[in-house]
Amino acid sequence: MKRFLAIVMALFIFISLTACSGPAKNTDSMKNNGTKEDEDVVVRLVGGDWGMPSPYLHYSRGPGAYKMQLLFDSLLEKDEEGIIPWLASEWDIQDSGKEYIFTLRDNVTWHDGEELTLEDIKFTFDYYKNHSPVRNSLIVNGKYIVEDVEIIDENKIKINVDSPNATYLERLGSVRILPKHIWKDVEDPNKFDSEKAVIGSGPYKFVSYNREQGSYKFNAYEDYWGPRQRVNTIEWIPVSDEILAFEKEKIDVISPSPDIISRYENDEKYTIKKNKGFWGYRLILNMEKRPKFKDVNLRRALAYGINRQEMVDKVARGAAKVASMGYIPREHIWYNENIEKYDYNPIKSKELLKEKSYTFEILTGNKGEEVKIAELIKMSLKDIGIDVNIKSVDMKTRDNAVKNKNFEIALIGHGGWGNDPDYLREIYGGENGETKSLSSNSLPGYYNEEIIQLCQKQMKELDKDKRKEIVFKLQELIAKDVPQIPLYNTKSYFVFKTSKYDGWMYTYDHHYPEHCKLSYLEREK
Secondary structure (H helix, E strand, C coil), X not given: CHHHHHHHHHCCXXXXXXXXXXXXXXXHHHCCCCCCCCCCCEEEEECCCCECCCCXXXXXXHHHHHHHHHHCCECEEECCCCEEECCEEEEEEEHHHCXXXXXXXXXXXXXXXXXXXXXXXXXXXXXHHHCCCCCCCCEECCEECEEEEEECCCCEXXXXXXXXXXXXXXXXXXXXXXXXXXXXXXXCHHHCCCHHHHCCCCCEEEEEEECCCCEEEEEECCCCCCCCECCXXXXXXXXXXXXXXXXXXXXXXXXXXXXXXXXXXXXXXXXXXXXXXXXXXXXXXXXXXXXXXXXXXXXXXXXXXCCHHHHHHHCCCCCEEECCCCCCCCCCCCCCCCCCCCCCXXXXXXXXXXXXXXXXXXXXXXXXXXXXXXXXXXXXXXXXXXXXXEEEECHHHHHHHHHCCCCCEEEEEECCCCCCCCHHHHHHCCHHHCCCCCHHHCCCCCCCHHHHHHHHHHHHCCCHHHHHHHHHHHHHHHHHHCCCEEEEEECCEEEEECCCCCCCCCCCCCCCHHHXXXXXXXXXX
C-alpha cells in the first residue's frame, strides 16, 4: 500500500516515474563513463550579472538560479523524463502523503572536504523556515509546508508535511542543501557574501565572480559523489556581439535569431537544436492601480484587439507560437486545446468596448524585442480606441516595479511555462483570493472565487487523471476571464560546435540546455 501511494504521489510529474521507493536511474553507474582522463574541457558561455551564486544572493531569474544549482545539490534532480534520485538514493511516501522518507547516499562531501550528513539536511529545512532563500519551494499559500524533520536512521531522514499534496515531492526534492558548519552562525544570509557562502556539494566549485563584468568561473569538484563531470571548467564571459564571439570561438553556444540560423544549417561543424516553447511573453494587468481592468469586457476587448500573430511574424520571425489564453503552452502535456482562442478581431473588440475609450501605460524592458512588442500593441489598440503610452526601462527596474505593483500594464518575459501546472495556483489563485507567488507572477487586484477554489483543489488531488480534469477546467475558466494576456511562447534555437562539446540536453520541463546540470555530466549509456 505504501509503495502504491508513493507511485500515485509521484504521478504529478507529467509522465510516470519508474518507482518512488527506488532509483529511477542508477546514477552511480554514470560516474566513470566516457570522459578522457587527460582531456580538460572548458565551456565558455555568455556572461552577465545574475548575482552571487548563493541560494540567497543570486538574481531571481533563471540564469541566476541555475548557476547556483551547479554549486548546490538537492535531494532529487530532473532529467528528460522526470524526477530522479540525487543526494537521496531513494525515497518513500507514507502516512497518506504526510511523511517523506529520504535515504542519503554515502560518501558525499562539501567543497571544503567536510562530510555532508543528515544533520545538514535537517538544518537546511529548519533554516529555510526562518530565512527564506530567493527561490523557496517550501512555501505554499504563504505557509511553510514542513512541520518537522526527524533523523530516523544512520542514513534516513523523515520530513513531515502539513497535508497530502501532489506537488510536495518535487518541492522537497528541489531544496538546495546548505552546510550546517558554515551557515549555523549566519544570522542574516542576505548579507553573507564571503566565498564560504558558495561552498556547496554540487559537481562544480566556485572560483570567481565579477559583478561589474558579469563574469563567473566554476571548476569541477574532484571529489564529487556523483556522475563524472564531462566539462572541467565553466566560464561566463562578457561579450559585446554574441554572434561574432561565437564564430571567433570565444563562446561555445548561442541562441541566434531565425533570420541568421541559415548560417549554421548546412555546416557540419554545428549542431542546431530547437528549444521547447517554455519561455514566453505576457501582459500583466494591475487591477489595483487601474480598477477599470476589473471589467471583464475590457480585458476581453484587449485580448481580441492585440494582434499576437503579428508579433510572432514580425518580432519572433516565426520562431514562436501564439500563447494559450489558458496560460499552459501547447507543448505542455496538460495543455487544453478546447478553450477560447482570441484570434485577432478588432470588430469584436469594439463591440465589447461599447464606444468607450481608454489610455494606459505599458511598462516594458529596454530589450529591442520587448520594445517592438510594445509598439505593435500600441498600434493594434489604437485601432479600437485605446491609447497606449510606452515606458521602457532596464530589466531589473521593470522587475522591481512589477514586484512592488508600480505599473498599469507590464510586459514581461520569462521561462518556467513547462513546470508542474500548480503554477496556475501561484499565478491566478492564492488562498483567500490573495496570490502567493514570485514577484513576476502577481496579478494585483484580481479575484475569481471559482478559479481560486479549483487552483487549491488541483494541488491536493493525488489521482493523476482527476487532477488533469481540474487543470483542464481551470484553463477554460482562465481563458474566459482573461486575468492577463499571454502573448507568445518562443521556439528559439540552440547552436553549438559539435567537436567542442556535445553533451547538451533538456530536462522535461525546461527550455534551455545551458541551464541543465546534467548537460555538464556523464550520462548513463
